[in-house]
């Protein structure tokens with residue numbers, strides 16, 4: 172038997188060193204090709220004519236209008252989404268009522284609807300070809316091809332983000348802390364602001380972060396409802412498309428690199444939240 | 459008020475308000491638009507709808523969207539598993555960076571991904587030039603569509619499987635080894651079956667997302683009708699032609715595909731929970 | 738098969754889980770590793786199984802050096818503290834696992850596997866649960882299935898880590914008796930870990946008392962009761 176004795180035994184619950192090296196190499200190669208290469212391309216193409224090219228691109232009126240548009244949309248859509256998320260999570264996590272599972276399914280629904288179909292829905296609802304659209308037009312209210320349409324499209328695609336983060340966290344935290352606050356004489360709002368909100372603040376921030384990234388980056392739904400009118404309804408992503416299709420590569424990639432910086436900032440903050448407050452976030456996130 | 463009757467009594471306040479806000483926003487933002495699409499479908503009538511969907515161009519667009527999503531999601535199934543495994547089980551330089559980068563497709567706007575991939579793989583781009591001598595053309599072909607969808611779907615499998623790998627009980631793997639199983643046998647017969655529900659869920663989520671994907675695909679796709687024209691693009695084209703009924707017909711077809719996949723995801727989760735008590 | 742430990746030591750980083758310990762376990766004995774939590778019992782048992790490797794020292798099976806022998810080649814029937822049953826397999830598949838994991842040349846036919854599993858399920862007195870999944874069993878049933886699964890590979894020794902730790906008192910008493918019978922029928926050298934001195938004294942032929950990574954005393958239960966070698970043994974085994 173002594174002939175099978177190994178000099179340096181391998182740990183039992185891992186793969187042989189060669190297999191491990193191979194898998195790590197494969198993973199790094201995969202991430203490099205599929206994630207890092209496109210990201211690097213954005214900045215490389217933006218800098219094709221140096222910093223001057225980028226600065227010139229950013230001072231184009233269309234680019235500036237698009238940045239303003241995207242910021243205005245996010246400033247309104249994200250807080251609305253947060254209010255919805257908190258309200259939905261409060262109702263779902265703190266109360267038992269019939270149809271709860273169905274409600275959760277409905278909240279998740281926008282994740283599985285194509286953004287283009289979402290835009291199409293809004294066009295069919297408010298567009299000139301619908302009876303509601305005709306009525307709106309008669310009263311000079313513009314929704315499609317205007318700010319409200321873009322806002323609604325953004326709200327649709329970002330709808331589940333905050334709620335999805337908060338619901339599992341609030342369910343796990345249960346109701347006892349709120350009940351304790353109430354027995355101590357706190358009012359409902361006081362209980363919410365002094366007990367509930369501090370408990371969910373990191374999860375809320377996490378959801379808001381993801382929601383914001385999507386709100387600023389949404390393309391398909393916004394492209395359909397906005398009509399992509401330059402200087403008026405074009406957002407940063409739709410402006411990227413228009414510049415790109417007009418072969419204004421530096422302008423397209425400059426605007427794209429601003430969005431990419433935003434994405435990197437989002438990832439950085441997200442990672443920080445996950446490392447620091449992992450215990451206060453939902454165990455899994457899918458979007 | 460009706461909702462109040464249907465719920466269990468609770469000392470906590472604010473049910474009416476929170477439920478009201480949630481339901482109102484859900485109705486305005488999600489349900490009303492979906493209703494508008496389905497209502498439009500009813501007005502058009504099933505026979506007409508079928509007539510508009512049942513054309514060569516629509517079928518090939520739907521088939522392309524589904525096929526490309528399927529291929530890309532299968533690819534992500536394999537590499538997502540490898541990536542999740544490596545990230546949880548191995549310690550190597552740059553692990554945290556890669557872990558954070560996996561979410562890039564969630565954070566990067568799809569249009570940005572689209573133009574970046576196009577610039578990379580176009581015949582004059584760095585990857586395009588490198589692949590040309592081998593006779594591989596990626597941009598403006600179906601391969602380009604797969605590539606964009608691999609990018610978009612990448613995080614889904616990783617992020618659904620990763621927590622399950624973290625929770626795996628080392629005892630199980632050790633038990634398998636004490637019973638004489640080699641590592642490869644343990645991986646295949648013990649670990650893989652335990653991960654299967656999460657893998658299927660991640661796969662289905664990636665598939666659902668990729669079928670309807672638009673922004674990252676249209677730049678690299680070439681958009682030739684019948685060949686590289688995806689279903690969402692066809693909707694956009696119909697809308698630009700003011701052909702709202704045809705757009706609605708394709709939209710309804712895609713919505714039905716989405717609902718079917720949502721049902722599949724739920725069925726997987728119920729099945730796996732029943733079978734092994736895992737999510 | 739007898740087992741011999743020669744100056745066996747184990748360190749985790751800077752922490753010493755086992756100081757050099759030596760021990761001879763005669764063939765066919767039923768012995769107990771007894772000690773408080775953290776005394777190194779599990780570590781010692783895992784080294785015997787090949788799940789952990791000693792920092793220094795040797796393990797011999799029937800005199801042959803087995804220190805570096807891989808876990809797969811040791812054929813140690815190991816029962817885990819929390820059973821570690823495969824949740825996605827039925828009881829039948831769990832018990833058959835070790836036979837099916839063998840290389841093709843040594844693997845019994847399916848019919849033979851079926852016969853052996855049936856025999857083992859009879860042995861643990863649960864003949865009718867082959868088609869069930871682990872989460873459909875009680876704690877005591879799971880423990881017995883884990884035992885059957887370990888026995889299926891025709892092990893050379895039986896190692897059990899706190900086998901009755903997670904069970905209520907009544908079931909524990911029953912299963913103790915069951916383990917004694919299985920040991921007597923198979924004649925396997927058996928080592929079980931416990932922190933319950935009553936359990937050790939009642940069940941084992943030989944008790945090894947451990948504390949802080951050292952063996953304090955080895956002896957028959959009556960000897961340990963009558964002549965505790967150290968102050969620690971005296972207080973720990975006092976009823």
Ligand SMILES: Nc1ncnc2c1ncn2[C@@H]1O[C@H](COP(=O)(O)OP(=O)(O)O)[C@@H](O)[C@H]1O
Nearest residue numbers: 749752753754773774775776777778779780781
């Ligand atoms: N994998 C490990 N890594 C680090 N320390 C360990 C490990 N396993 C056990 N130890 C340490 O070794 C000592 C003995 O542990 P163990 O053998 O599990 O004791 P027992 O089973 O008697 O409770 C303890 O101090 C424990 O913290």
Ligand SMILES: [Mg+2]
Nearest residue numbers: 775778779780
């Ligand atoms: Mg122990």
